Amino acid sequence: MSYHMTPDEFRESGKKMIDWIADYYEQIEKYPVFSQVQPGDIIKQLPEHAPEQGESMTDIMNDVNQIITPGITHWQSPNFFAYFQSNNSFPSILGDLLSSGLGVQGMLWATSPACTELETRVMDWMVDLMGLPQHFKSTETGGGVIQDTASSAVLAALLAARERKTNYHCNQTGDNSGLIAYISTQTHSSVEKGVKVIGLGTDRLRKIDVDATFAMEPHQLEEQIKRDLEAGLKPFFVCATIGTTSSNAVDPIEAIGEICKKYDIWLHVDAAMSGTAALLPEFRSHFNGLELADSYAFNPHKWMFTNFDCDCFWVADKAVLIKTLSILPEYLKNEATEKGAVIDYRDWHVQLGRRFRSLKLWFVLRHYGAEGLRYHILQHLEFARQFSTWVKASADFELLNEPPFNLVCFRHNAGNDFNKQLMDNINKSGKLFFSHTVLNNQLWLRMSIGQTQTELKHVEEAWSIICQQAKILTLPTDN
Amino acid sequence: MSYHMTPDEFRESGKKMIDWIADYYEQIEKYPVFSQVQPGDIIKQLPEHAPEQGESMTDIMNDVNQIITPGITHWQSPNFFAYFQSNNSFPSILGDLLSSGLGVQGMLWATSPACTELETRVMDWMVDLMGLPQHFKSTETGGGVIQDTASSAVLAALLAARERKTNYHCNQTGDNSGLIAYISTQTHSSVEKGVKVIGLGTDRLRKIDVDATFAMEPHQLEEQIKRDLEAGLKPFFVCATIGTTSSNAVDPIEAIGEICKKYDIWLHVDAAMSGTAALLPEFRSHFNGLELADSYAFNPHKWMFTNFDCDCFWVADKAVLIKTLSILPEYLKNEATEKGAVIDYRDWHVQLGRRFRSLKLWFVLRHYGAEGLRYHILQHLEFARQFSTWVKASADFELLNEPPFNLVCFRHNAGNDFNKQLMDNINKSGKLFFSHTVLNNQLWLRMSIGQTQTELKHVEEAWSIICQQAKILTLPTDN
Numbered sequence: 001m002s003y004h005m006t007p008d009e010f011r012e013s014g015k016k017m018i019d020w021i022a023d024y025y026e027q028i029e030k031y032p033v034f035s036q037v038q039p040g041d042i043i044k045q046l047p048e049h050a051p052e053q054g055e056s057m058t059d060i061m062n063d064v065n066q067i068i069t070p071g072i073t074h075w076q077s078p079n080f081f082a083y084f085q086s087n088n089s090f091p092s093i094l095g096d097l098l099s100s101g102l103g104v105q106g107m108l109w110a111t112s113p114a115c116t117e118l119e120t121r122v123m124d125w126m127v128d129l130m131g132l133p134q135h136f137k138s139t140e141t142g143g144g145v146i147q148d149t150a151s152s153a154v155l156a157a158l159l160a161a162r163e164r165k166t167n168y169h170c171n172q173t174g175d176n177s178g179l180i181a182y183i184s185t186q187t188h189s190s191v192e193k194g195v196k197v198i199g200l201g202t203d204r205l206r207k208i209d210v211d212a213t214f215a216m217e218p219h220q221l222e223e224q225i226k227r228d229l230e231a232g233l234k235p236f237f238v239c240a241t242i243g244t245t246s247s248n249a250v251d252p253i254e255a256i257g258e259i260c261k262k263y264d265i266w267l268h269v270d271a272a273m274s275g276t277a278a279l280l281p282e283f284r285s286h287f288n289g290l291e292l293a294d295s296y297a298f299n300p301h302k303w304m305f306t307n308f309d310c311d312c313f314w315v316a317d318k319a320v321l322i323k324t325l326s327i328l329p330e331y332l333k334n335e336a337t338e339k340g341a342v343i344d345y346r347d348w349h350v351q352l353g354r355r356f357r358s359l360k361l362w363f364v365l366r367h368y369g370a371e372g373l374r375y376h377i378l379q380h381l382e383f384a385r386q387f388s389t390w391v392k393a394s395a396d397f398e399l400l401n402e403p404p405f406n407l408v409c410f411r412h413n414a415g416n417d418f419n420k421q422l423m424d425n426i427n428k429s430g431k432l433f434f435s436h437t438v439l440n441n442q443l444w445l446r447m448s449i450g451q452t453q454t455e456l457k458h459v460e461e462a463w464s465i466i467c468q469q470a471k472i473l474t475l476p477t478d479n
Numbered sequence: 480m481s482y483h484m485t486p487d488e489f490r491e492s493g494k495k496m497i498d499w500i501a502d503y504y505e506q507i508e509k510y511p512v513f514s515q516v517q518p519g520d521i522i523k524q525l526p527e528h529a530p531e532q533g534e535s536m537t538d539i540m541n542d543v544n545q546i547i548t549p550g551i552t553h554w555q556s557p558n559f560f561a562y563f564q565s566n567n568s569f570p571s572i573l574g575d576l577l578s579s580g581l582g583v584q585g586m587l588w589a590t591s592p593a594c595t596e597l598e599t600r601v602m603d604w605m606v607d608l609m610g611l612p613q614h615f616k617s618t619e620t621g622g623g624v625i626q627d628t629a630s631s632a633v634l635a636a637l638l639a640a641r642e643r644k645t646n647y648h649c650n651q652t653g654d655n656s657g658l659i660a661y662i663s664t665q666t667h668s669s670v671e672k673g674v675k676v677i678g679l680g681t682d683r684l685r686k687i688d689v690d691a692t693f694a695m696e697p698h699q700l701e702e703q704i705k706r707d708l709e710a711g712l713k714p715f716f717v718c719a720t721i722g723t724t725s726s727n728a729v730d731p732i733e734a735i736g737e738i739c740k741k742y743d744i745w746l747h748v749d750a751a752m753s754g755t756a757a758l759l760p761e762f763r764s765h766f767n768g769l770e771l772a773d774s775y776a777f778n779p780h781k782w783m784f785t786n787f788d789c790d791c792f793w794v795a796d797k798a799v800l801i802k803t804l805s806i807l808p809e810y811l812k813n814e815a816t817e818k819g820a821v822i823d824y825r826d827w828h829v830q831l832g833r834r835f836r837s838l839k840l841w842f843v844l845r846h847y848g849a850e851g852l853r854y855h856i857l858q859h860l861e862f863a864r865q866f867s868t869w870v871k872a873s874a875d876f877e878l879l880n881e882p883p884f885n886l887v888c889f890r891h892n893a894g895n896d897f898n899k900q901l902m903d904n905i906n907k908s909g910k911l912f913f914s915h916t917v918l919n920n921q922l923w924l925r926m927s928i929g930q931t932q933t934e935l936k937h938v939e940e941a942w943s944i945i946c947q948q949a950k951i952l953t954l955p956t957d958n
Contacts, residue, residue: 003851004931005569007501014497017573021493021580022486035592039820042596050604054848057573060841064577068838071593076582083590083811086832088582090484094496094536096579098543101500103555103567103786111562113514114550117521125529148627149830159676174655174680189808190831197638197829199678201653246809301832307582308834329668330725330917332562335903341518350676350829351628352669353565353780355787359547362539369533372482424814438809452483 003054013057020061021093025453028077032430035073042071073433078453081462082427082435084245084273085406085450089305095363096307099356106354109342110334116343119146119358122365126312129370130278133291136314138343143318145348146310146357150272151190153297153313156321156349158194158237161266161294163324165236171324174199180228181237182206184216184251186244188270213401214249214439216240222259229263237266240293242286243274246437247400247444248407250274250286257292269293272311273448274405276303277381279374286404294320303380303406303450304373306364310357313348322347380406380450383459387447390463396470400444408447409437412470416443426469432462482533492536499540500572504932507556511909514552521550552912557932560941561906561914563724563752564885564929568784574842575786578835585833588821589813595822598625598837601844605791608849609757612770615793617822622797624827625789625836629751630669632776632792635800635828637673637716640745640773642803644715650803653678659707660716661685663695663730665723667749692880693728693918695719701738708742716745719772721765722753725916726879726923727886729753729765736771748772751790752927753884755782756860758853765883773799782859782885782929783852785843789836792827801826859885859929862938866926869942875949879923887926888916891949895922905948911941 005013045067075086106115123144124137136142147153162170162179170176179200183191185207195205206228208221225235238260240251253269260267269290275298277283290296297313300306315321326347328337336342346352368376384406391399391410400409411419420436420443427433435446445466449459484492524546554565585594602623603616615621626632641649641658649655658679662670664686674684685707687700704714717739719730732748739746748769754777756762769775776792779785794800805826807816815821825831847855863885870878870889879888890898899915899922906912914925924945928938 001854003847003854005846007505007569010504010569010572011497011501013569013573014500014576015494017576017580018490018493018497021576022490024580025489026486035589037592039588039592039815039818040596042593043600046597046600048603050601050608050844051848052850054851055845057570057846060845068593068597071591071596072581072583073589073591075584075591083584086582086584088579090486090489090492091536093489093576093579094492097493097496097500097572097576100567100572100575100579100786101496101503102551103565104551105554105562105565105787109518110514110552112550112552112554113516113518114521114547117519117550118525118547121522121525122529124527129529149832151830151832155676155829162678170678170680171675172680173682174678176653176678189806193804193806193829193831196650197634197677199641199649199653199655201649201651203652307579308584308832325672327668327672330915336518339518350634350672351630352672353628353630353787365529366534366539367484367536368482369530371531372533375480375482436809 025076028074029079031074031077033074033077033079033433034427034430035071036430037071042067076451076453078451078455078458079432079462080451081447081449082433084302084448086302086308087305087450087452088307089364089452091363091367092306092360095360099359102356104356106356107346107352108332108334108337108344110336112356115356116345118362119345120343122358122362123312123314125365131281131284132278132296132314135316136296141318142314142316143343144312144314145345146361147297147313147349148309148311150188150270150297150299150311151193152349153311154190154239154268154270155194155197156313156325157266157268157295158198160315160321160324161237162198164266164320165234168323176200178232178234179236180204180206180233182208182221182224182235183239184208184210184241186210186214186246186249187239187241188245188272191239210249214244214247216251216256218252218255218259221256225259225263235263235265237268239268239270242269242271243405245273247409247439248274248403248405250404253287254289254292257289261292266294267292268295271296271298273299273302275299276377277405279377300361300364304364305368305452306361310361325349383454383456384408384449387449387459387463400439406448406450408449409444411442411444414474418473419443419445422470422473425473426465431465504555507553508558510553510556512553512556512558512912513906513909514550515909516550521546555930555932557930557934557937558911558941559930560926560928561912563781563927565781565787566784566929566931567786568843568931570842570846571785571839574839578838581835583835585835586825586831587811587813587816587823589815591835594835595824597841598824599822601837601841602791602793604844610760610763611757611775611793614795615775620797621793621795623791623793624824625840626792626828627788627790629667629749629776629778629790630672631828632790633669633718633747633749634673634676635792635804636745636747636774637677639794639800639803640716641677643745643799644713647802655679657711657713658715659683659685659712661687661700661703661714662718663687663689663720665689665693665725665728666718666720667724667751670718689728693723693726695730695735697731697734697738700735704738704742714742714744716747718747718749721748721750722884724752726888726918727753727882727884729883732766733768733771736768740771745773746771747774750775750777752778752781754778755856756884758856779840779843783843784847784931785840789840804828862933862935863887863928866928866938866942879918885927885929887928888923890921890923893953897952898922898924901949901952904952905944910944
């Protein structure tokens with residue numbers, strides 16, 4: 001007796017699922033991009049208790065179609081321009097499927113050597129592919145690891161920085177007295193969360209002012225560091241960003257890096273959203289100074305056709321990271337680890353267990369090749385540039401700035417409430433989905449252009465809808 | 480022009496991948512369970528640079544077969560008995576495939592309502608299915624969330640406990656002075672790692688002695704708490720375990736829980752490996768006292784046919800967790816969140832981005848039904864009981880204890896070196912894979928019996944191989 005699905009049943013249901021996914025992508029433009037359901041609409045259709053007897057895959061998939069799909073906000077739609085892109089691809093889905101199928105744990109080299117060694121090699125590939133500093137390679141002092149998210153990457157960086165500055169004593173004594181971290185007012189909220197997590201508290205986080213382009217002011221950073229040093233405090237960590245979430249601002253990495261070297265401060269560079277642009281040599285000037293960084297992260301699961309989760313995180317000195325996070329209980333001891341001949345990635349992040357995530361990245365790199373990736377990324381950058389020219393040519397809208405990458409920030413000249421209403425109306429129509437931010441107390445609309453299936457026609461249509469809806473909203477109402 | 484794989488190409492390659500996975504499970508017993516490669520064997524077969532031009536899926540899959548597969552330690556083999564099981568199932572693979580295909584982000588309710596609401600409902604289902612305290616339900620004061628791993632779950636618990644005890648001031652000021660955490664000498668290393676991560680330092684972690692069954696001594700716990708209080712310290716966190724990693728020991732949750740209530744200490748209960756046993760009412764006595772816990776975690780990705788990653792984490796009071804971890808930057812603000820009508824799971828863990836992980840758990844629960852899960856889990860428990868009777872009946876081997884769940888700890892009476900050699904010889908043969916631990920300075924062999932495809936015959940064969948190899952190892956060598 002067995003309740004397990006047999007391999008033959010899996011062949012049948014699995015192939016139907018493959019077709020379901022292919023159909024989904026073929027039909028994705030039929031769905032409203034932003035889910036139209038209200039809070040509780042989904043849960044009330046789900047039974048209150050788990051079934052006592054097993055159910056058929058047909059029944060389950062019927063519920064996927066009838067209950068789940070209406071509650072999906074379609075991130076993979078070519079008309080999704082909100083937040084940040086999270087672009088998927090078929091090769092990535094296949095790599096992830098293989099990972100699910102193999103079901104291995106990559107916590108130690110010994111628990112599946114291929115899981116560790118493929119990851120090491122692919123992370124080294126990325127260094128050359130993107131023109132990153134050579135010392136990030138595993139064959140040098142550094143090395144790369146796939147984290148789940150940029151939040152986890154910055155947490156690992158904060159921890160390594162904390163331990164380096166306290167000579168590895170905070171891990172033992174909890175003494176973090178006087179440690180000070182620095183970000184800009186535009187840095188992603190994950191750093192603030194990380195500063196709380198590691199036990200520093202937000203009082204120890206300095207938010208440095210930004211210039212007119214929303215980039216960190218290095219001069220202000222140095223002044224603040226000096227004030228803190230004079231007060232007997234211990235600056236230990238700076239996070240600089242290449243492509244902020246709000247507006248894609250680029251902090252001056254080189255100037256910030258020199259300050260960090262001067263004052264012996266860990267520099268983490270977060271390029272979660274925009275790092276993919278380094279595939280293109282003509283965009284690498286934004287990354288100047290990265291050789292001064294102690295750690296660096298970018299997310300192929302945002303803008304490199306790799307499905308979530310896949311954050312690439314490198315350190316310049318892997319010994320610090322490992323010394324910070326290593327724990328080796330008896331039941332995990334093994335010959336390969338004890339000889340020091342291998343990488344055990346569980347010492348590179350908080351989690352112990354880990355999935356075979358490099359498979360999907362490897363599938364993507366091999367399917368597209370470097371030239372395929374460059375081609376599509378350049379297209380997205382070009383679409384963003386074109387959108388920005390339409391905004392500039394419009395009498396009613398203004399552009400925040402020339403977009404450094406693929407995020408266009410713009411607004412109608414009728415004020416914050418108007419822009420908010422315009423966005424809400426369009427998003428509720430389901431035709432496209434975009435989002436907003438606030439900069440200098442002004443509400444700005446954000447078009448993040450980079451979904452896998454987004455073509456020029458989708459961007460043109462989006463702009464056309466925005467202009468039409470703005471006109472409708474400008475008309476006087478009847479009463 | 481496009482380098483993207485088309486839906487039709489995906490249909491073809493996807494169906495081949497489904498067949499590859501079905502074939503893999505049909506043939507899995509042909510492979511040596513423990514990978515036979517040496518450090519560097521895989522990486523040296525992988526090119527030094529990413530390809531410039533794209534490659535075909537056929538080429539990629541050839542490399543999977545020739546390079547990757549030999550470097551796999553086959554966690555899904557029915558002859559895998561090492562560490563802990565990580566049992567996969569076809570329905571779970573299908574649910575995970577759907578999640579990869581949809582490619583949604585579940586950070587906020589609004590970013591895909593179904594992703595949040597299905598998770599909430601499934602986590603509530605689990606409470607009833609396992610006889611957990613009703614107040615863990617989302618409809619009560621508590622609620623559940625899927626974390627990636629038990630390490631992340633205990634980190635969230637430590638953070639919430641730290642903030643509750645410091646009246647949410649540590650998040651702001653970093654003042655963690657005097658906070659003391661308690662575990663047993665047998666608690667999983669993730670708690671020690673978590674105590675470092677949150678900035679307390681291991682000096683502030685008390686390892687309480689265990690009794691003859693390797694369970695925490697509540698009396699010793701209370702004595703230590705009293706000593707710490709007298710010294711002006713602030714006990715804030717206890718982690719108790721139901722089924723330790725080393726030997727499956729069960730800490731007395733009720734007695735520990737009463738002490739925690741008495742001294743206002745957060746009790747986290749970790750049942751990562753063994754929590755699945757609560758599906759069976761006859762095993763629930765091990766869980767007595769769970770109603771006194773502030774948080775609880777178990778891993779369906781270990782022993783409930785759900786592929787990694789899927790850790791179920793509940794709190795008794797969700798308000799504390801959310802207040803600890805919530806951050807709301809402008810670019811994530813939305814109507815549903817502001818009305819407080821919804822759950823935003825990004826406030827329940829460190830990460831911001833999140834995958835649609837409840838799909839695979841939902842697929843598993845619906846495919847097997849409660850009765851199917853109970854049937855197979857009971858079988859594993861019965862296999863472990865049978866294995867233990869063989870050990871007891873053997874003149875050469877001794878049993879550590881009656882296994883509380885599905886982990887059998889045993890050893891040959893010829894000493895530590897002999898047992899280590901015995902295990903290494905067998906593991907290197909590739910016929911089965913098991914692991915060890917050290918308890919009271921003795922090396923004990925561990926058989927964790929719970930892979931999806933493991934049947935009685937595999938357990939019998941394993942015992943037979945162990946006995947044969949022990950005989951061979953006992954024989955005098957020629958010189």
